[in-house]
Amino acid sequence: MRKFASFSVVLVLALAACGSNAGRSTTPSPSATADVGRASAVTPVDDATLAAAREEGEVLLYTNSEDQQMTPVVKAFEAAHPGIEVRSLTLGNKEMFQRYETEVASGGSTADVIMSSDAVGWLAFLAGGNVLTDADPNQPHLPGYAVLAPGVYAFSLDPVVAVFNKAVLPEAKQPTTMTELAKLAPQLDGKIGATDISNVIQFGATSAYLDRYGDAGWKNLEAIGAHANVESDNGPLVTKLAQGQYAAAFFVSGTVRAFIVDDVAKVVNYSYLTDGTPLLPRGVGVTAKGEHRNAAKVWLNWLLSVEGQEAACRGGFTPYRDGVRCAFGLPQVKAIVGDENLIVGTFDPALATGGPAIVARFNRAFGR
Structure with missing residues (x-):
């Protein structure tokens, strides 16, 4: 079951309550011109795997991504x-993860592919x-950071961003770094929002940020x-931000960038904080007990191709392969932030062992 409304839906509803009609996505901001390089090679699955995949005819994906994000990806794959x-x-x-394990234990059918940003869960x-x-x-x-574990790859490398209400905090006064946000915090008392550390994006971004600093x-x-x-999650956070109860929010999933456009962009904008832009890999892997193993391999192989990465962009994800033109692509983020300021998340086992201490200290810092 879904536990929160998508960012775009929440923004539309919030702005409607404020008397504004949010339009469809067209052009994101901020933007940068970056050399995306030449498309790297693509190696498809072998003919036997492809033939078996066509016999199986389907893939069941469990994902933490919303339907509106996955739809352009799925449509492009099914066309290919x-x-x-x-x-x-x-x-x-x-x-x-729990559902998969329960279904396997009971002997039922289950996911062929898992896609999740939860490094500890993985x-x-x-x-x-x-x-x-x-x-x-x-x-x-693929670049080295795309291989997260044997059989698990980064589908996308999504940055976290800061999001602002421009009516409450004009763009000229908006911080450009976490350090600046910290200095500005007393003036924004009660006007800064964050998601709970139990949120995998908040935990992943916080862990990566602390690993660097x-x-x-x-x-x-x-x-x-x-x-x-x-x-508790993005739903109430972005509602309150769009309606002006918050001036700023930080470590927000970068997938929101695709929806801060048109009428929404008149009220809300986002930016990369140059000293705090963790990139969180969205891991994807074929399960050991899925019924459509070959079709799952074809799906994974396509997701990691240039064509699959181009489709990822249309869903608001952040592609990282060379040659992929995307306003949200990794080269664009690098052009704005600087390669040296990117903090790439990993599946380091220390995330599991050191996690409880991070959670406890974060909760103390935020009065939880």
Whole structure:
């Protein structure tokens, strides 16, 4: 079951309540001109796997992404591989792993592919032997950070962003770094919003940020936390921000960028904080017990192709392969932030062992 409304839907409803009609997505901001390079090579699955996939005819995907994000990706795949249908089921991050394990234990059918941003959840899932460890044929063409674990790859590398209400905090006064936000926090007392650390995006971004900055990072978070409010998830956070109860929110999933356009962009804007732009990999892997193993391999292989990465862009995800033109692509983010300021998240086992201490200190800093 879905646990929160999509960002775009929430913004439309919030702005409607304020007397504005949000239009459809057209052009994101901020933007940068970046050299995306030449498209790297693509290696498809072998003919036998493709033939078997067509016989199976379908893939069941458990994902933490909303339907409106996955629809352009699924449509592009089905156009490229007619006869193979992708059924996409949106679930909470913890829920999808638990559901898979319950279904396997009961002998029922289950997901062929898992897609999730929950690094800690993935670590436990991998330890349970729940993922096929076969290397995808595209692996030699991918950057090293795209291989998260044997059989698990980054579908996208989504940055977190800061989001602002321009009526409450004009663009000229908006901070450009986490350090600036921390210094500005006393003036924005009660007007800064964040999601709870139990949210996988907040946990992933916080962990990556602290891995880079250590005590200095904690100093900024504690300064912000003294003047911030915490929401359970993105739904109430963006509603309050769009309606002006919050002036700023930080470590928000970068998938929101595709929806801050047109009438929405008259009220809300986003930016990359140059000292705090963690990029969180959205992991994808073929499960060990799915019924449509070959079709799942074709789906994964296509997701990691240039064509699949182009479709990812249309869903608001952040592609990272060379040669993919996308206003949200990794080269665009680098052009704005600077390569040296990007903090790429990993599936480091330390996330599981060190997580409780991060959660406890974050909760103290934010008065939880």
